[in-house]
Amino acid sequence: MGSPRRDADAGVVRARLLVIAMLAGILSVGGAQTAAHGETAKPVPVGPTGAMWSNLKDNAAYLDAFAGEQNRRHVEAESASIPPELKVVQVQRALMCDTNSAIPTTPLNGPCPEASGTVGLNYCDGAEPVLPLWRRTRATPADPWNPWVLAAYGGCPADLLPTMSVEDFRRLPLPAPAWHMQPNKDWVLVNMETIVYSTDTPQQLRTDLLGYGVDVIATPERYVWDFGDDSKPLSTHRQGHPWPGFDLFHVYEQAGTGTITATTIWSGRYRVDGDTQWHDILGTAETTATSAPFDIVERRAHLVATDCLTDPTQADC
Amino acid sequence: MYFQRLYPYVYATGDISEWKTLTDPDCIFCHSVLSEVAQLEQVGQRMRGGLITASDVTALEPDPGHVFHVTFHVEVEPTELLDTTGAVIQSNPASVGTIDTIVIWEDGTWVVRGVTPTQAS
Numbered sequence: 001m002g003s004p005r006r007d008a009d010a011g012v013v014r015a016r017l018l019v020i021a022m023l024a025g026i027l028s029v030g031g032a033q034t035a036a037h038g039e040t041a042k043p044v045p046v047g048p049t050g051a052m053w054s055n056l057k058d059n060a061a062y063l064d065a066f067a068g069e070q071n072r073r074h075v076e077a078e079s080a081s082i083p084p085e086l087k088v089v090q091v092q093r094a095l096m097c098d099t100n101s102a103i104p105t106t107p108l109n110g111p112c113p114e115a116s117g118t119v120g121l122n123y124c125d126g127a128e129p130v131l132p133l134w135r136r137t138r139a140t141p142a143d144p145w146n147p148w149v150l151a152a153y154g155g156c157p158a159d160l161l162p163t164m165s166v167e168d169f170r171r172l173p174l175p176a177p178a179w180h181m182q183p184n185k186d187w188v189l190v191n192m193e194t195i196v197y198s199t200d201t202p203q204q205l206r207t208d209l210l211g212y213g214v215d216v217i218a219t220p221e222r223y224v225w226d227f228g229d230d231s232k233p234l235s236t237h238r239q240g241h242p243w244p245g246f247d248l249f250h251v252y253e254q255a256g257t258g259t260i261t262a263t264t265i266w267s268g269r270y271r272v273d274g275d276t277q278w279h280d281i282l283g284t285a286e287t288t289a290t291s292a293p294f295d296i297v298e299r300r301a302h303l304v305a306t307d308c309l310t311d312p313t314q315a316d317c
Numbered sequence: 318m319y320f321q322r323l324y325p326y327v328y329a330t331g332d333i334s335e336w337k338t339l340t341d342p343d344c345i346f347c348h349s350v351l352s353e354v355a356q357l358e359q360v361g362q363r364m365r366g367g368l369i370t371a372s373d374v375t376a377l378e379p380d381p382g383h384v385f386h387v388t389f390h391v392e393v394e395p396t397e398l399l400d401t402t403g404a405v406i407q408s409n410p411a412s413v414g415t416i417d418t419i420v421i422w423e424d425g426t427w428v429v430r431g432v433t434p435t436q437a438s
Contacts, residue, residue, distance in 0.1 A: 056349035058431030060417035067379035152379035
């Protein structure tokens, strides 16, 4: 399920960087027998301060605006079939009077007192701000309405749309890794390069989030191959290439039987219907695929009189 | 209010059990506190002080009975970071500001969903 948007303040940017750095730290492993070049995680400096101003922070304004909008939609849907004279709750967006009064009010309650406050509109990067949300109730349809009460502060249009969480992203039907190995047979050679490479491509998906349609683009960001022996998995941003221009490979040192498990780590971006902006998903998803078992065999070179393809019946072919 | 009392307690003692009970896993601020406290634990350091006095509380109900937006003015006492011997290795002066807290009432319990502290300039 989605959650209120929280990707627009500096604290969240820091959080995102931290998540990315942590993932980089987890995934940056390599083995002596496994080749990929140059990716290391830098340590993330996070110093304890105890002064709460320096903690990472949520965006309470967005959480407020989102919750208010969800409730507004809910109330309007619930009361759509109720005649106005029978309603006991109403919600409406309206201006807030510019006053320093402890109790905010709106022109819905009558003319505003003389302006004395600092009420301003939200700045929405060119978009029309969403006005504060007001709610009024009455005990029964026979009672008079209570005054309109501020329910949520409003915000920007994008604040009212749901956020795709990484959990939402991981529930999408992302494809298994498209990857290949060479030799592409049921055997590979000891002490020779077993080549791997990926042909994953960005995926476009369509899903639903809290009643909103959402476009998602999943992009393969990292590839991990576990060769099933004692070596560390090969983890890289590269897709690799087939022979002869290969750059990702593993050398098995022992004969036997092996399998290779490929993992693709996907980043995601999404755009909610009604929003013009794409947003990054905070976190990644993984898909895996394991090869069929193959033999790891030793081959010896022999001198033969003629090419074995020409005469496979000769000795040592 | 209890949440704000808990904040300095967590830093002073490293006891995070109540903090985890009271906070939503999606709360970024709450999680950053856990990370910092874990770091302090790792190097044997403690934070002292930082008691918070709250006033001017206002509350909205964006989603009545479920989501509450509580805003209050706070005064934060000075804090000191202590090393393993109890020596002061860092001091932070007193400060003031506002805290916006999004609190959720769900399944009979309160959970802090988000915290935005804003220091007064």
